[in-house]
Amino acid sequence: MAYEYRPAWMEIDLGALAHNYKQLADLYGGTKICAVVKADAYGHGMIPVAKKLHALGVDFFAVATIIEAQTLRAALPDVDILILGYSPIEAADVLIEKNLIQTLYDVEQGKAFHLAGLKHDRPLRVHVKVDTGMRRLGFSANAAGVNAIENLHGLKGLAVEGIYSHFARADEIDASAVHAQGQLFIAVLEALSIRGVTFKLRHICNSAASARFPEYYFDMVRPGIVLYGQPPSEAVALEALELREVMCVKANIAMVKSVDKGDGVSYGHRYHLPETMNIATIPVGYADGLLRGLSGKAHVLVDGEPCPIIGSICMDQCMVAVGEKTPKMGDEVVVLGGNVHPMVSVAAYAKALGTISYEITCQFSLRLHRQYTE
Numbered sequence: 001m002a003y004e005y006r007p008a009w010m011e012i013d014l015g016a017l018a019h020n021y022k023q024l025a026d027l028y029g030g031t032k033i034c035a036v037v038k039a040d041a042y043g044h045g046m047i048p049v050a051k052k053l054h055a056l057g058v059d060f061f062a063v064a065t066i067i068e069a070q071t072l073r074a075a076l077p078d079v080d081i082l083i084l085g086y087s088p089i090e091a092a093d094v095l096i097e098k099n100l101i102q103t104l105y106d107v108e109q110g111k112a113f114h115l116a117g118l119k120h121d122r123p124l125r126v127h128v129k130v131d132t133g134m135r136r137l138g139f140s141a142n143a144a145g146v147n148a149i150e151n152l153h154g155l156k157g158l159a160v161e162g163i164y165s166h167f168a169r170a171d172e173i174d175a176s177a178v179h180a181q182g183q184l185f186i187a188v189l190e191a192l193s194i195r196g197v198t199f200k201l202r203h204i205c206n207s208a209a210s211a212r213f214p215e216y217y218f219d220m221v222r223p224g225i226v227l228y229g230q231p232p233s234e235a236v237a238l239e240a241l242e243l244r245e246v247m248c249v250k251a252n253i254a255m256v257k258s259v260d261k262g263d264g265v266s267y268g269h270r271y272h273l274p275e276t277m278n279i280a281t282i283p284v285g286y287a288d289g290l291l292r293g294l295s296g297k298a299h300v301l302v303d304g305e306p307c308p309i310i311g312s313i314c315m316d317q318c319m320v321a322v323g324e325k326t327p328k329m330g331d332e333v334v335v336l337g338g339n340v341h342p343m344v345s346v347a348a349y350a351k352a353l354g355t356i357s358y359e360i361t362c363q364f365s366l367r368l369h370r371q372y373t374e
């Protein structure tokens with residue numbers, strides 16, 4: 001397709017990804033890394049991201065769904081792929097045939113997977129999940145949960161290779177909830193160990209926890225957002241890490257015009273110009289991921305300077321006040337990311353929208369062609 005003629009695109013800096021990865025690998029000091037590449041690597045493109053990380057030495061990946069797992073398997077035949085989410089019992093054959101690792105948190109599901117493993121004469125690989133406080137997926141961190149895990153561990157049709165949990169509040173300054181969950185996880189591991197039930201891979205740390213709590217590394221960490229150069233939250237900014245934004249959305253200006261003082265701009269004329277000035281129309285809109293809620297709250301970098309998006313963001317375009325500047329049709333602007341200016345950072349967009357950086361990068365759609373640079 002003629003992507004070269006679409007004047008809006010996404011640049012994915014695999015060099016920045018490598019930079020982030022190396023910083024993190026140093027920090028983790030040899031702890032095994034499970035790179036989280038779910039949701040198309042948080043909008044960065046799962047396959048190129050996973051291939052780059054694989055070339056850097058990552059051999060363990062996490063995805064959310066069986067579709068994502070199969071897509072990744074087709075590109076990387078030999079890596080370990082953990083599915084973090086729910087796969088129905090009917091998926092057992094595919095899980096075994098594609099050598100995927102399924103998260104397990106239910107006895108009936110475990111028994112069905114065991115039977116499938118026997119049928120294939122090849123155990124279905126699982127990591128058991130324990131709910132230590134997220135209240136999402138996982139066996140309860142109590143005696144009943146421990147019994148269930150012990151029973152499943154003995155089933156021949158399952159290869160129980162790991163056990164894990166997930167922090168609900170690792171991105172807040174107050175660490176008390178993290179310690180409560182971490183200690184509960186340790187208690188479950190000890191209760192199982194007393195019964196002779198041990199695991200090759202124990203893990204609980206997401207990005208935020210992995211940067212702050214080495215005492216909970218166990219055998220593996222599961223960073224996602226930090227690989228893409230985004231701090232997990234405003235509170236946990238991780239300035240010491242020097243993360244680089246991997247995603248950058250760019251566009252060529254579609255039109256520049258002088259607009260009179262008092263004129264309304266865009267649908268509904270919700271914005272009126274306080275002064276006569278130049279306005280640039282940018283061919284990126286909410287269908288590309290530039291959410292309409294950002295209207296009046298975000299900036300675009302024109303000529304290296306942040307200029308405000310004014311009026312409502314349209315489906316395919318938005319308008320930017322460039323003041324006295326006189327950019328030309330076709331000039332390149334930075335809409336988001338790329339580590340070029342804090343006012344167009346993913347974090348700034350997230351803050352403007354009252355959301356998290358994760359939602360911003362995931363939001364940028366495939367209508368923007370992704371160009372990968374090293």
Ligand SMILES: *Cc1c(COP(=O)(O)O)cnc(C)c1O
Nearest residue numbers: 036084166206207222223224225
């Ligand atoms: C998404 C996810 C991660 C990665 O979270 P980040 O905050 O991006 O590091 C780790 N573990 C589980 C279970 C997840 O769902």
